[in-house]
Amino acid sequence: MQERNLEHERAAYAYDCIQGIKKNHPDIEGKYRSAVLSSGALIQKAGLMQTLAFYLSKKNHYEELADHILCWIKGHNRKGEAKLLFEQLLNVDDDAIIEKTMEAMALITWLKRFAEGVLKKEGDNCIPEEPLNEEEA
Secondary structure (H helix, E strand, C coil), rough: CCCCCHHHHHHHHHHHHHHHHHCCCHHHHHHHHHHHHHHHHHHHHCCCHHHHHHHHHCCCCHHHHHHHHHHHHCCCCCCHHHHHHHHCCCCCCCHHHHHHHHHHHEEEHHHHHHHHHHCCCCCCCCCCCCCCCCCCC
């Protein structure tokens, strides 16, 4: 069996994150999806640390997204409190922040792909449409 490379690990991690939102937090699915879809642009505009600080200050879906990003860039694991991981990043040099930003953006690419395919859109209540009656057809 072939070993998984970093891109495969990223994809598997992102998939697990999205499945965790779908299974454990269905109430924030749409908001999480929206946050993921805009996160890359926000990081490019404001920077990784500022974006993560914003997410951690907002709670709910933003805090979940911050946790997913921080756990990945701080060692590819799912253990750790997001705020503690953020504090650890405050002590790294500029080169490390650039590296962590690139890694976060690579992860976000996968999160976006899976979020678009798996999670409901914000405001989507998933009520099935009523079938057309003969008069409407």
